[in-house]
Amino acid sequence: MKIERLKSILLIILVISSIVLTANKWFNEELWPEGYSFFSDVKNRLSGDNNKAKAEFSPNKEVLRPAKIIVNNLSSHVQYTKSAENYDEICDEITGVLSSSLKSDKISKVENEEWDNLLKMKSCYFSYPVIYDASYFASQLSGKYTGSVKYFKEFIITEDPRISSLTHLYLKDSVTGVIEKIVVDYDSRIIKKYISYAKNETNEISYYSFELNFDTEDKSKIKDHAIIERDVLINISEKNLPKLSEQNIFKNIADNDSLYTPILSYFQYNTSGIRKYVESDNSMVFVENYGTLKLHSNGVLEYKSNDKTKGIKLDNSSVNACLNSCMTFVNGVTMLMNKNPLLYYEISSDIHDIQSLSFNMTFDYYINDSKIIFDEKKYNTKNAISVEVENGAIVSYTQVFNSYLPYQETVNCGSAINAIDNLNTDKLTSKDEKITDIFTAYHYNKQGIWTPLWYIKDSKGNTTAIKTESVVPSDLEVQ
């Protein structure tokens, strides 16, 4: 009797272990050829692992994140971008100010002078990479905007001079130039906190053009000089940036199924029986019934739907939902990159005029707060990411998948004034041409090496690269 009981226990253990081992084999992706497993896929769908990137990424939150924050303390201006240490903390707090502003009815219009004065006092200036429709922006905060500003790109917050529990929000209409002041019921001590952060990080000296009076020639006895748009922040200290080396992870893509399998899965390709071939330049092409996914040997991912009605479906319940769904998709693909943590991307195409489910979106990469400018001849794309959406589905998608790491050399780019000195003299003295922006960006210099340069944008929309580089030892401290 005792032996019979022992046999039963042993049998139960054997049955359980066989079930566990079988399940382990079924649900483990690595045990399957081509990295695809039906059971694993089901498990991922149930647990949400496959959508981890989607779950963590919130397009609503992303829209609210400005491209740059400038903390102004009298004549000191400290700029924060997405790579800055305190950026996320400031953003979270600002979301609170913006949400509260939607509940306020204390709205009034103010003059341009007040906006300029705010930039010279204790205030925080926020700027987005593109113009937003105010109602779309408010919808990301789950609120409704009742003011008169229709499109905006920038706003300022400052404290109430008398009541510390009130914050003033100034919103500038990008089209009409109208400035609206909203008194918000929010503790303004946050501004003092940001100013205290900024005091510890000022190793660059910058001034707005209007502070230096470089925005006009009216009052000058000297006529032949450059004119800079009044709200351009001019860095007057020398800027040192590292060169970057490019790592092309698609170079030997045909031998690296662990790299391309997640990409295929994300683009909804069935990885088990897919048709694929390698082109003469080592680019790998995957073909499905309605589209092709090409991993170019220069590091560019390209998806194209053969049939405009059969792309990758997005949420098409509304235009805003479709935009958000597109941004989520882009973020999901970017999460598959083996990218430098300092690299981030920003939307670069205006979305305020999108009214239907068919639109284009572009995004650019930034590293060391400098944009990476792609040579269209080399990469066949000007932007890091380009998406074409047709009737709520992605029909074309291009993304540069290369990784960028600091190279052993640092470049002294000089100051912004040095850069303007190197601009074509005709541009400087032409009365109808103003400098509308000046920034550093990475430019492809020689095989695999990217060099930082100053770029100047003028009022005619032309952007010119300025070569003022001189190599300095790599042990120089770089921000």
Added chain:
Amino acid sequence: MAKLKFLTACVLIIILASMPLMVGATSASSLPAYYSGTVDYLIDIRNPETIVSTTTNRNCVISAVAVKGTKVTLYAYDPATGSYEVLRNSWGGKLESYVGSSGLYVQQITLKDGLNSIMVVANSSTVTYEVVKLEISLLNKGYMENVNGNFKSNGIGVIDIFH
């Protein structure tokens, strides 16, 4: 003998005539308080906007537009010597630079408490130079608090106004 005297006189004249050249080439470290320019078309100071100004900020930016190729040097008045001494950066170098083709000039200086007499010298050649003298007063924190205290009884202080 007369020939020797004539030659000596010629050499002295040449040396005296070339003195401004040497000054122009290197920028003097010290210039007398009465130093003034020979022209008024080389530089146009944009900030501070007036010759006499007051600020509460120790870091002051001097901006200007100037004729391309002009050398701009900054001096500060030293009451101890009674003359203007050239301003230097943290590495000991003179605050002097050439204006490029943009025609723009910017230099940040650190003010001392009270009155700062700054002289901007713009040279285009040895005999062509313009001098602009600025009077910038830095109101220190103690002074501001003192004034603020006097006005506070009226409901709002000077610091609040500046804020």
